[in-house]
Amino acid sequence: MTTVAAYAAPAPKAPLERTTIERREVGEYDVLIDIKYAGICHSDIHTGREEWGTALFPLVPGHEIAGVVAEVGPGVTRFAVGDHVGVGCMVDSCRECDNCKAGLEQHCTGSLGMVGTYNARGRDGEPTYGGYAQKIVVDENYVLRIPDGLSLDVAAPLLCAGITTYSPLRSAGVGPGKKVAVLGMGGLGHMAVKIAHAMGAEVTVLSQSLRKKNDGLKLGADHYYATSDQKTFDRLAGSFDVILSTVSVALDFDDYLSLLKTGGVLMNVGAPEHPVSVNLFSLIMGNKKLAGSLIGGIAETQEMLDFCAEHGLGAEIELIRADQVNEAWDRVVASDVRYRFVIDAATI
Template sequence: MCSNCNDPSHKPEIKGLDRRKFLVNGAGIAAAAAATPILGAMAQGTEAPFNSEDLNEVTAYGVRSATGAFEKMTIKRRQPRPDDVVIDIHYASICHSDIHTVRGDWGPVKYPMAPGHEMTGRVVAVGSKVTKFKVGDFAGVGCMVNSCMECENCLDDREQNCLNGTTFTYGSDAPDETAGQTQGGYSQKIVVPQHFAVRIPPGVDLAATTPLLCAGITTFSPLQHWDIKRGQTIGVVGLGGLGHMALKLGVSKKADVVVFTTTKNKIADAKNMGAKDAVLWSDEAGMRKYVGALDWIISTVPVAYNMGPFVNLLKLDKTLVNVGAMGPIEGVSGNALVFGRKNISGSLIGGMAETQEVVDYCASRNIKSEIEMITPDQITAAYDRVVGKDVRYRFVIDMKKSA
């Protein structure tokens, strides 16, 4: 794997990465940079120099209605400030949240919208106050692009829970961008404060690292919070984009992982990825085997379902963590919680420090997402396939083919 281009087809010497301090502060556009539209150029010289005027017309792929197909469109990005980096997006992956959002499942949407909150690429420009990146570095952006940075939660590295309102990667108010809202990673470029970009270690498979920016951190954060470790038996409900990362990360922590899936042909996949066991929801005997046997469960299913049978699998005082379904919790009896002193909790992605942590953690252990590469013209069909459970296990869009 090349550390210069992250191309798996050749393997030049990988040089060490300067480990700068991750948490930094700053704001606004550089005076020196304002004197010229060229803020930075690619270190390798393989791409054209960056021109800030190009941010007024950025190629993207989005929809114009809840039922519309994806189409090529032009969006406007805001002009960079001194604490910003501009990233040429190489890869963007499809999260089920993207589908729920653009289809209006979670409430009203402003259109046009280009979604996407898992993206990786190369830094092409940096503001005068940027210390975390230099032009030519690989970087990633996940589910958020700003927060107040002053409230209790932000100061505790939980920017996703900002008390004054997190700015999410798409669909948040942004008067300087298309439709007055942030636009996501299904695009050629993004402008983001350095604090909300993560360093991508050299030598990794860039495309397969991309899903870590949501699927990875969404499952890693609760594993960390509940201190999952060797000797525990944990359950993963659902084996999709999030579920397969929860499985891999759980196995990496030496826990015995039991996967629960509705799809028979995923049983072998789960075991190949390290699961101790894999059980169909419809297998009554298989489900009974784990009643009162699990130390922890993570539910990654992106729609409402009957959680009652899974609560019954928990030991006394243990927790089921929901990271997928955003609607009402279904099928849970108060008796099941009271008599077993069991808990149902939730978790939302993770803070920026923890997002950097999961990227570094996976890079050092060669943990990556199972992906299927597509081109931008295949996004609409890919959405249908995700809904139909026909992806193993994350679609990654090659945005370099978006011209």
């Protein structure tokens, strides 16, 4: 076991504090990564504050990890010391169920299930600790290669925010000739705008206000509307092939379904704390679809990283010291970040 410094929440809703954790020794197929940067995802906060249910404490969050390979096990064939790599939302799965074999490890139905990068238990029964730390040890099958065209700081958020938006856009067939609306312009939404634009779609941002309009247009949106204005729903009725909701609030889904064309799909990646409701006639009339999407498999995550490198897409970030993490969490909740906080792991 190796002892490393980390930032952890010692108890539910408690402030994060500097501590030490144990990482396992490098096994035959393991990769030891010197973490350089760790993005702050709203999921970290939901988990640390037990807004999504009971969590394991002490909790070391972080599933947007970018770093450099420091050591590899003797059986590792995919990576070498010095490689730039990333780790996303999972670090293992059963590898034997139909979903794992199909590259959908995030939907593992085996006895192990998807093993989260934090707040989970690995094959050894020990809790997993995430990226708010100096180092991490991960099986090579769950490590991603960060292409040379991406700097590590702006690449880190792609391991969650990037794949979370890329996967549903790809599955919905977004490309030239498609009209896409991105609901919300936060950590996920700003990446959705960039990716949908790079895919060739006509992109509209739907946001509570016009406060971030200039940013949205700069990042690739063609149009920008305020959802607080009821005229927006009248003006845009029946306009979109795809709406991607990135917000974690309980929406009036009937209003947003009215914005879809016949056969259109409203994809959800935001996860509200409370249940939502929908009038089924909003789906039946117009053959519309309401769907969800959970990150992406390992192969698709690598595809996303390669796509982002090809198109020069990185996250818009605010780099912080590790001792600013509690302030950053509060600012995320207050929507006071443009658009992703990233921890400089050298300050841990």
